[in-house]
Amino acid sequence: MLLFCNDDTWEKVSPDELKAMYGEIGAWWEKHSKAGTIFGGAQLQPARTATTVRHENGGTLVTDGPFIEAKETVGGFALVEVADLDGALQLAKTWPAKGSVEVRPLVPDNMSGM
């Protein structure tokens, strides 16, 4: 699950609201980790910290900023184990922070070539 958020809103909220939000997210994360549904993930620093390396024309180009400039950017991700898409969607609907959640299946180990 890719967790998208609007960095601006996160930076604009009051410290109390921020604390409450982190509390909710922490509780959500812990609950689903304990249940074995979430088996990995992380929160990312805001998009302003991003640097992008593009492989182009046989060389590389390093630029400031995220790969895609958008109002909502990836703020974190969670690796989840569920029975099917509906299981993932149900979980995504309970994600306590605002923003959007993109759900994608993982490539199985035997197909990823890694």
Place this chain on the structure above:
Amino acid sequence: VTPEGRTPAAAAAVARVFREEAGRLVGALYGATRDFDLAEECVQEALISALETWPASGLPERPGAWLATTARRKAIDRLRREHRLREKLTLLEHEPVRPSYEPEDRLRLIFTCCHPALGREAQVALTLRAVGGLTTPEIARAFLVSEPTMAQRIVRAKRKIVEAGIPYRVPEGPELTERLGEVLAALYLLFNEGYLSSAGPEPTRRDIAADAEWLAGLLLRLLPSEPEVMGLLALIRLHMARAAARFDGSGRLVLLPDQDRSLWDRRQIEDAGRLIRRAGAYGRPGPYQLQAAIAALHAEAPSWEATDWQEIVALYTFLHGLQPSPVVRLNRAIALRHLEGPAAALAEVDGLAAELDGYHLLHATRAELLRALGRLPEARAEDAAALRLTQNPAERELLRERLLGQ
């Protein structure tokens, strides 16, 4: 005789068989192989085989069994060719696939095809193919897109079902209501697509409005106590009951106020009325029940003038409360004209102008109201605006005539 070389009656008989068998067969093959794409593809291939052989050999004695055997053979061939899934192959080779008469099978299939993770167009196309037994060329013709475009749309949808892990299951509890809304929206879109584009007899195009009615009827058999399913089916039937009056002898569109009401199918209207009352008894009103109730008031009125406008305005107000939309407000304004006059209705419609500027019926409605108020040059400009915004040939002709008549 259709391009396939069949008489329309024979084609209709085949279509009936396909409708009854396709969904059951996909369900049965899915049960045996747990492979949605394989099951759906092999059933489709069996339908195509039937279209190739039945015109010459005639309908087999047990067409369902014929299709089941053919689909199973296709599945075995495919699994052999691809050297995969040996245990599934063994299963198929030793166990005959019988069309399931378990209602759950087709219901699961409908919910899978109409999963919100698929786009609406893909939902509709896949439902027609997997549940309704239509072939890809038929669906492509009905939606006026090329066969490769439609084939690709279907392939993409099936790939998403498999790769994203869309479950083959009937949702339960509060999720059922939400997901049922998705199914009903797909069926209603399908109906509208078929109903609005049916400009006179076109033998090469399948009547997908009738397919939508069949699918809604099937859904009601599978979910017999869902009032919104009853509402949708009643709504579809009420529209169809008026079909004979929608075009005049020379194929021109006739709008509701001018329709010859003696051409309406009274029995169909009474049936729909019973369905609406049955739905009402559950005490769970919803958008389809309300739209059906409005359509029923129109259908039961002796004339346009003698319609129960008070009740219609009240129902539109209720509908807007449940599902706020500028189109509902526009329809409410049209009804309001008959209670409060054209000036009051125009004031309502003017309030929607910004939101519905690209909608031809907003302009056609403004034109009507302006005409009623004697503001003819403005009415003309609005009719011209409506004409620019619609592609539907029957509507275009009607608007052109209005412009010429002014």
